[in-house]
Amino acid sequence: MTRKTDESEDEMLSTDQAESPLINESNEGSYGEGVVMKKGPWTSAEDSILVDYVKKHGEGNWNAVQKHSGLFRCGKSCRLRWANHLRPNLKKGSFTAEEERLIIELHAKMGNKWAQMAAHLPGRTDNEIKNYWNTRIKRRQRAGLPLYPPEVCLQALQESQHDQNTGGVNGEDRGHHDLLQTNSFEIPDVMFDSLTTNQGILPYVPELPDISASNMLLKGVGSSPYCTLPPILTRQKRFRESTDLFPGSGGSFGNGFHSFEQFRDDTRHKVARSFRFSSPLDSDPTAKNSLSFGVIQGSHSLSNGNSSASEPTYGALKLELPSLQYPETDLGSWGTSLPRPLLESVDAFIQSPPPGGTFETDCSSPCNSGLLDALLHEAKTLRSAKNHSSDKSSNSSSATPGDVADSSTLNICETELEDCGDPISPYGHSATSIFSECTPISASGSSLDEKPPAETFTGVVKSEPVDPAWTLDMEIESTTRFNYTRPDALLSADWLQQGSGYIKDQSIMTDAIATLLGDDLASDYKYIASGTSNSSQGWGLNSCGWNNMPAVCQMSDLP
DNA sequence: AATTTCAGCAACCGCGATGAA
DNA sequence: TTTCATCGCGGTTGCTGAAAT
Numbered sequence: 364m365t366r367k368t369d370e371s372e373d374e375m376l377s378t379d380q381a382e383s384p385l386i387n388e389s390n391e392g393s394y395g396e397g398v399v400m401k402k403g404p405w406t407s408a409e410d411s412i413l414v415d416y417v418k419k420h421g422e423g424n425w426n427a428v429q430k431h432s433g434l435f436r437c438g439k440s441c442r443l444r445w446a447n448h449l450r451p452n453l454k455k456g457s458f459t460a461e462e463e464r465l466i467i468e469l470h471a472k473m474g475n476k477w478a479q480m481a482a483h484l485p486g487r488t489d490n491e492i493k494n495y496w497n498t499r500i501k502r503r504q505r506a507g508l509p510l511y512p513p514e515v516c517l518q519a520l521q522e523s524q525h526d527q528n529t530g531g532v533n534g535e536d537r538g539h540h541d542l543l544q545t546n547s548f549e550i551p552d553v554m555f556d557s558l559t560t561n562q563g564i565l566p567y568v569p570e571l572p573d574i575s576a577s578n579m580l581l582k583g584v585g586s587s588p589y590c591t592l593p594p595i596l597t598r599q600k601r602f603r604e605s606t607d608l609f610p611g612s613g614g615s616f617g618n619g620f621h622s623f624e625q626f627r628d629d630t631r632h633k634v635a636r637s638f639r640f641s642s643p644l645d646s647d648p649t650a651k652n653s654l655s656f657g658v659i660q661g662s663h664s665l666s667n668g669n670s671s672a673s674e675p676t677y678g679a680l681k682l683e684l685p686s687l688q689y690p691e692t693d694l695g696s697w698g699t700s701l702p703r704p705l706l707e708s709v710d711a712f713i714q715s716p717p718p719g720g721t722f723e724t725d726c727s728s729p730c731n732s733g734l735l736d737a738l739l740h741e742a743k744t745l746r747s748a749k750n751h752s753s754d755k756s757s758n759s760s761s762a763t764p765g766d767v768a769d770s771s772t773l774n775i776c777e778t779e780l781e782d783c784g785d786p787i788s789p790y791g792h793s794a795t796s797i798f799s800e801c802t803p804i805s806a807s808g809s810s811l812d813e814k815p816p817a818e819t820f821t822g823v824v825k826s827e828p829v830d831p832a833w834t835l836d837m838e839i840e841s842t843t844r845f846n847y848t849r850p851d852a853l854l855s856a857d858w859l860q861q862g863s864g865y866i867k868d869q870s871i872m873t874d875a876i877a878t879l880l881g882d883d884l885a886s887d888y889k890y891i892a893s894g895t896s897n898s899s900q901g902w903g904l905n906s907c908g909w910n911n912m913p914a915v916c917q918m919s920d921l922p
Numbered sequence: 923a924a925t926t927t928c929a930g931c932a933a934c935c936g937c938g939a940t941g942a943a
Numbered sequence: 944t945t946t947c948a949t950c951g952c953g954g955t956t957g958c959t960g961a962a963a964t
Contacts, residue, residue, distance in 0.1 A: 404932070404958085426949070442950075443933070478952060489952075494931060497954095501929080 401435045405444050409434060413441055414449055422450075447488045454486030458495055466492055471515045 401409075416432045422445065425438030434441065447453075458466065462484055469480040475496075477489035484492065503510050 402934070424949085438949075439935090439951095440933075446951095447932075475953065490932075493953075498930065 399435065400429070400437045400440075402440070405436075405448070409436065410444070410449055413445060417445060417449070443490075447490050452486055453488070458487070458491075462487065463495075466495060467511065467515060470496060471511055471518075 412432050412434045413428065413436075416428050416434070420427070420431070425442040428434055428438060428441045429436060436444070465484060466480060469483055473479050475493075477493040480492050481487055481489040500510060509516075
């Protein structure tokens with residue numbers, strides 16, 4: 364599909380331009396010294412003027428083009444037109460497989476450094492590459508495929524580990540870390556809850572890299588190469604639409620299920636609560652992970668589906684990097700470093716309560732939060748809530764209001780869910796049936812990459828054509844090899860399967876969330892959740908499941 | 923056949939960096 | 944040192960044709 368060429372376009376316009384000095388009245392743009400600058404598509408006449416000018420005067424001094432050539436285009440526009448279309452040695456046509464492969468590799472290294480990437484692709488422009496990449500992101504998300512082929516991830520991981528071992532992080536290698544950062548280990552709130560029941564059997568808490576939960580919350584869908592769901596905006600829209608499934612927007616669903624508003628609020632609390640942790644293990648705001656919570660706007664990762672890998676994200680400047688905030692340290696240590704014993708961590712948490720009242724209701728903890736902290740605190744909160752469920756109100760004096768409120772909310776939510784007994788959704792799908800119906804991931808090591816959700820979702824998502832640069836076999840092989848270097852392997856393979864309580868909690872929560880999501884999203888979510896509980900590929904739940912959670916809990920979108 | 927949705931591309935806009943006055 | 948102009952980059956928007964409904 365190609366856009367109509369400028370040439371053919373020009374043929375229609377050229378007659379008008381016989382009189383008009385290249386100005387299309389409908390496209391008049393900025394005003395400079397009283398001159399109306401044209402905007403919009405370039406005509407061949409304009410092109411020829413620009414080419415002639417550059418031949419005479421060379422590139423540069425683009426603002427002089429208008430003065431000397433009579434071209435009613437701003438310098439910026441001239442430069443862009445020249446760089447992207449008129450300069451010699453430009454390649455036309457779609458990218459070759461080799462070029463695509465190179466782009467993927469370069470993006471893994473550089474992030475959204477389109478100009479730098481273009482330097483490695485002779486004849487290609489940064490704009491071309493950028494457009495290609497954005498299109499690729501969309502395609503991959505639609506198909507539920509990883510943005511980066513696991514080969515690239517594995518390579519980045521290995522190089523990152525090598526960097527860690529050698530102790531150096533040079534400029535370019537930051538990109539690898541950023542790639543790893545984009546492999547955010549996104550864990551839905553379900554996971555936090557489920558940890559409670561697994562705490563007793565959890566031998567270790569792996570030394571998780573710090574994951575900015577707020578970032579996960581804000582980042583939306585697609586930042587993780589392994590999390591490839593439809594764009595969050597679409598999700599949000601669909602979610603808003605899905606609320607229409609419930610007449611009266613706040614009434615009961617029926618079957619005694621609590622109201623949508625109630626559940627929405629519960630979910631809001633739960634998700635928000637999960638990310639309000641100040642970490643005693645990382646209480647220094649100037650520590651490595653200096654990403655602060657509370658910066659709600661500004662992440663542009665939503666749009667391009669992948670965080671910029673240009674530089675580590677510090678402070679609240681950019682929230683584009685999804686999660687892993689310790690690029691210099693732990694990234695390469697997945698599965699290799701000795702995990703921190705859970706109890707030790709818990710003790711550390713309990714002995715060192717979060718400073719300063721801790722749980723900011725606006726998610727703007729002055730300290731940094733990591734997944735480990737979140738998990739620990741979630742476990743603590745849940746344990747505490749259960750131990751004192753009969754005396755919730757009395758706790759308010761000894762805990763922060765947010766904590767208590769959240770715990771109470773949690774208990775309410777849990778109680779209501781557990782009161783349902785058998786986790787049967789108002790739509791009549793038990794969790795068991797969900798798992799049995801949607802079990803796309805076998806226990807034999809298949810992955811989301813192998814069997815993308817596109818094949819499992821109910822015909823909504825089109826299949827993604829095989830990436831010419833990366834074959835399915837490559838992804839299968841590399842994904843399989845990659846399994847045990849991925850953090851989800853630590854989180855899911857062993858202890859998750861031991862914890863029947865986890866399964867129960869998860870299925871309850873899954874079903875509830877599926878209900879909340881509505882029919883179309885429910886299938887997605889159920890699939891994702893089932894994938895985790897049924898296999899060691901916890902990644903599916905971690906990433907996609909989480910990414911459904913923001914869809915549920917995009918607070919700003921809730922009425 | 924008409925309409926809607928989607929995908930791809932070109933161009934614009936805002937911002938930061940750089941250098942000259 | 945400050946101010947201003949220019950350049951370049953990255954993100955975003957809008958247009959168009961194709962595909963789907």
